[in-house]
Amino acid sequence: MSSAETPERRAGVWKTRIDEAIHDPVKLRIMIIAALLMAGYYFVCRPLDERILLTGKRLSREVKVVELAARAAQLQKDYGVVSPRVPPQTDAKEWVQYVLDGIRRLPVKMRRFDCRDPKPFGPLKVVAFQIDLEGTFFDLDKFLRWLEGDKRIFRVDDISLAPIRGTGNLNMRLTLLGLSG
Numbered sequence: 283m284s285s286a287e288t289p290e291r292r293a294g295v296w297k298t299r300i301d302e303a304i305h306d307p308v309k310l311r312i313m314i315i316a317a318l319l320m321a322g323y324y325f326v327c328r329p330l331d332e333r334i335l336l337t338g339k340r341l342s343r344e345v346k347v348v349e350l351a352a353r354a355a356q357l358q359k360d361y362g363v364v365s366p367r368v369p370p371q372t373d374a375k376e377w378v379q380y381v382l383d384g385i386r387r388l389p390v391k392m393r394r395f396d397c398r399d400p401k402p403f404g405p406l407k408v409v410a411f412q413i414d415l416e417g418t419f420f421d422l423d424k425f426l427r428w429l430e431g432d433k434r435i436f437r438v439d440d441i442s443l444a445p446i447r448g449t450g451n452l453n454m455r456l457t458l459l460g461l462s463g
Contacts, residue, residue: 291413292304299348341399366433367434367435368406369434369463370435370462370463371462372409372463373400374397374399377397377411377412377462380434380462381411381413382394384425384428384432385413385425387428388417388421388424388428389417390416390417390422390425391416391417392415393414393415393416395413396413397409397411398410399427406461407461407462408459408462408463409460410439410457410459411457411459412455412457412458413456414453414454414455415453415456416446416451417451418450418451418452420454422443422452425454426438435460435461436459437458437460437461438456439456439457439459440455440457441454441456441457442454442455442456
């Protein structure tokens with residue numbers, strides 16, 4: 283900035299340029315179009331952009347609610363299939379009797395049977411058993427098939443087989459879980 287240029291002189295230069303632009307029809311049209319575009323952006327696009335962002339947030343929240351409702355409906359449908367296989371309000375003694383009755387029907391020899399108290403598993407309870415059985419491979423297979431096809435829900439959590447020397451039989455040690463209401 284030179285010493286001859288003062289703020290008043292710079293303002294006069296700008297006034298002259300604006301005056302020339304106003305009298306030139308092409309420049310005037312460009313200025314009016316630019317002013318209308320800026321006003322349109324400021325008064326139309328910005329408020330709409332904010333509303334679009336809010337609507338997007340609301341939409342994503344509603345989509346999550348719908349997905350959650352669909353998941354809940356699917357869980358209710360799945361529980362409807364499983365619920366007949368879950369005995370209501372059974373205690374450990376009833377479970378022990380039920381499993382012992384299943385073992386007695388098969389030609390296997392029980393070596394050990396431990397039962398733990400039911401533990402909560404969500405709205406249901408789980409009863410755990412430690413069982414050692416002795417028998418032929420096919421007899422032990424029948425026991426496992428009984429567990430698999432039974433009307434109650436069982437889960438074999440851990441299983442191991444070991445031969446018993448001199449007898450031709452196997453020792454099966456398993457951790458069994460039963461689901462109750």
